[in-house]
Amino acid sequence: MARFKKTLSNWLNARHILIIQNEENFSEKATYKFTYAKIIFFAFLALVAVFALSFYLVNTILDQWFDPRYAERQTRQELVEMTFELDSLSYELESRDQFIQSIKKVLQGDVTTNEIPESQEVASSSDKDYTQLEKTDSIFKSEFERGTGGDFLLTSNMDDVELRGMYFFTPITGYISAPFDPQIEHFGIDIVSKKDEPVKSMADGTVVFTGWTQTDGNIIAVQHRENLISIYKHNSAITKAVGDVISAGDIIAIIGNTGELTSGPHLHIELWYNGSAVNPEEFISF
Known part of the structure; x- marks a missing residue:
């Protein structure tokens, strides 16, 4: 077990170099240093960011497409606003008529x-x-x-x-x-x-x-x-x-x-x- 942990730790922390070369003359264009531990960490952060963004969109902008209760909530809200507006208009009309x-x-x-x-x-x-x-x-x-x-x-x-x-x-x-x-x-x-x-x-x-x-x-x-x-x-x-x-x-x-x-x-x-x-x-x- 201890040997497995040591092997996994060595694999995660082993340093690697990614070299990008020109295909014709083999000249180096870019060099990137990385470890598997860094790749896994940044991949996890990207996954969390994508999940958070998806959750936000589903509950805001995309809510009207994914939530079947969205239309009902909007209708109720519009009915409440129309009721208040109707009461206000009725009062204004009554005052104006007088x-x-x-x-x-x-x-x-x-x-x-x-x-x-x-x-x-x-x-x-x-x-x-x-x-x-x-x-x-x-x-x-x-x-x-x-x-x-x-x-x-x-x-x-x-x-x-x-x-x-x-x-x-x-x-x-x-x-x-x-x-x-x-x-x-x-x-x-x-x-x-x-x-x-x-x-x-x-x-x-x-x-x-x-x-x-x-x-x-x-x-x-x-x-x-x-x-x-x-x-x-x-x-x-x-x-x-x-x-x-x-x-x-x-x-x-x-x-x-x-x-x-x-x-x-x-x-x-x-x-x-x-x-x-x-x-x-x-x-x-x-």
């Missing part, structure tokens, strides 16, 4: 001093009481200036970080004839431009209101993301309907001179963010 309904109440004149109703079926244009709408619109604007308009209060130091991060498309080119000034009940800006100039949406959104009033003429309102609503007044024509999904730059109206509060073709634009009137000049270059 906000849109409130804006509709304001535009239709169905608003009280300290309350904005949560729901009401939109009436057709032929059934609107324009006199009452004009009267309630004036009352609503007065409440804004006094700060008693419920959730719709004017704030100058509002948190508009998200709003400033949005990109706005210029709805129309021209010069500003009347700036934003809530002190005189002017909650938007007036832009004078060419006759029959198309009015474009300043951002992606959904049309939530179209109508006509004695004072403001043809009106269209668009709901954007981040609880932002843009309102365009005194148009000669409206090219979109309630419920239409539009993109930034889409034509939604034609500039006009409709309504009593106008002395010439121009566009009156209002921006309402989280229920507060903001100055469009701070976010859009005209």
Whole structure:
């Protein structure tokens, strides 16, 4: 037994030289010194590395081909993610619908001093009481200036970080004839431009209101993301309907001179963010 061990040790540790020669002139090209012990050691390391790499690939990249439970796990994970996303979307849609309904109440004149109703079926244009709408619109604007308009209060130091991060498309080119000034009940800006100039949406959104009033003429309102609503007044024509999904730059109206509060073709634009009137000049270059 001792002799066998000695013989095995001598065989493993015996030094050998591998010489690589040119076949034509027998000149040496390379020389390698080795023992069988080193060959076995490096072969074992290579085998361990190959096994580790194979194990990693089978459990990661190749998992979908070799593991029959992979598809089931992926499906369950996607179902869980979709469930959370659906709950989040449902909450966002509910909040947006409530906000849109409130804006509709304001535009239709169905608003009280300290309350904005949560729901009401939109009436057709032929059934609107324009006199009452004009009267309630004036009352609503007065409440804004006094700060008693419920959730719709004017704030100058509002948190508009998200709003400033949005990109706005210029709805129309021209010069500003009347700036934003809530002190005189002017909650938007007036832009004078060419006759029959198309009015474009300043951002992606959904049309939530179209109508006509004695004072403001043809009106269209668009709901954007981040609880932002843009309102365009005194148009000669409206090219979109309630419920239409539009993109930034889409034509939604034609500039006009409709309504009593106008002395010439121009566009009156209002921006309402989280229920507060903001100055469009701070976010859009005209």
